[in-house]
Amino acid sequence: MAATAAPEVRPGVDREEETDSRTDLEPGYLVICWNDPVNLMDYVTHVFQVVFGWKRQKAERHMLQVHNQGKSVLTRESLEKAEFYVHQLQRYTLHATMERDQG
Amino acid sequence: MKLIRPRRKLLVFEISRREKDLLFEILRLYPLVPPAHQRLSKTAATGRLNEHQRLLEEALAAQRAENRKHILALLDEPGRFETAPNGLLLKISRSEADWLLQVLNDVRVGSWITLGAPDTEAGEKIPLNEETAPHVRSMEIAGAFESVLLDALTGRQTS
Numbered sequence: 005m006a007a008t009a010a011p012e013v014r015p016g017v018d019r020e021e022e023t024d025s026r027t028d029l030e031p032g033y034l035v036i037c038w039n040d041p042v043n044l045m046d047y048v049t050h051v052f053q054v055v056f057g058w059k060r061q062k063a064e065r066h067m068l069q070v071h072n073q074g075k076s077v078l079t080r081e082s083l084e085k086a087e088f089y090v091h092q093l094q095r096y097t098l099h100a101t102m103e104r105d106q107g
Numbered sequence: 108m109k110l111i112r113p114r115r116k117l118l119v120f121e122i123s124r125r126e127k128d129l130l131f132e133i134l135r136l137y138p139l140v141p142p143a144h145q146r147l148s149k150t151a152a153t154g155r156l157n158e159h160q161r162l163l164e165e166a167l168a169a170q171r172a173e174n175r176k177h178i179l180a181l182l183d184e185p186g187r188f189e190t191a192p193n194g195l196l197l198k199i200s201r202s203e204a205d206w207l208l209q210v211l212n213d214v215r216v217g218s219w220i221t222l223g224a225p226d227t228e229a230g231e232k233i234p235l236n237e238e239t240a241p242h243v244r245s246m247e248i249a250g251a252f253e254s255v256l257l258d259a260l261t262g263r264q265t266s
Contacts, residue, residue, distance in 0.1 A: 039228075040216075040224075041219075041225075041226055041227045041228040041229075042215060042216050042219040042224075042246070043212070043215075043216065044250060044253060044254065044257070046254070046257045046258075046261070047208065047212060047253055047257060050205075050208070050257055050260065050261070054205060060261075087147065087159060087163070090147060090163075091163055091166060091167075094145040094163070094167060095167070095170060095209060096208075096209050096212060097140055097145075097209070097212045097213050097215075097216040101146060101147060101148050101149045102147060102148055103148055103149060103150055104150070
């Protein structure tokens with residue numbers, strides 16, 4: 005998990021950690037779902053609805069993007085939140101990862 | 108297995124004794140997906156993310172152990188199955204149905220991994236022989252139960 009900035013300011017390594025923490029809090033991570041031939045399309049839609057609280061229409065749009073284009077960027081989050089969502093999606097055995105947003 | 112009473116919180120399915128046996132047979136296979144199969148990132152492999160990867164695997168393994176403990180206990184609960192004219196009635200809540208979906212999908216995906224994760228969408232065929240047949244069977248049966256549960260959760264009827 006991302007460490008929060010310590011209230012005590014010390015030189016050297018701690019300052020570097022502080023920079024990392026700030027980066028971690030920025031929404032610089034993409035949560036991506038990848039296509040595979042085994043997960044049922046309705047199942048993928050259902051999981052998106054449960055994990056993100058999306059309406060069926062939006063969940064289906066992302067599911068079809070996964071199916072037709074090989075992947076779909078589901079959300080852009082901080083390190084901690086991205087990790088949370090990837091974990092949730094993987095609990096349902098979807099092929100999901102988080103990647104640094106290079107854009 | 109067929110949904111006969113969709114209620115706000117409780118789903119009631121008609122299920123034959125043969126289907127019940129099949130459901131239990133599939134659930135007993137859980138878990139099949141190895142925790143290391145799930146990767147946190149495709150590209151990043153820094154020390155920090157490796158640590159996060161290890162934590163993710165631990166969390167998934169712990170969750171699966173917990174699921175494993177509860178899975179058959181849940182279905183063995185008194186009143187879960189009731190005798191009906193055409194077999195049995197299975198009563199599960201919507202949250203239990205969602206949880207069952209997770210478990211069934213683990214078996215489906217795990218069977219597929221055991222078969223070598225064939226890319227059937229790209230035309231790759233699964234060779235059917237004595238060795239592969241049980242895994243193909245588990246994959247298909249798990250998928251069939253998933254479809255019934257998904258139809259029930261989304262309000263579609265199945266026959």
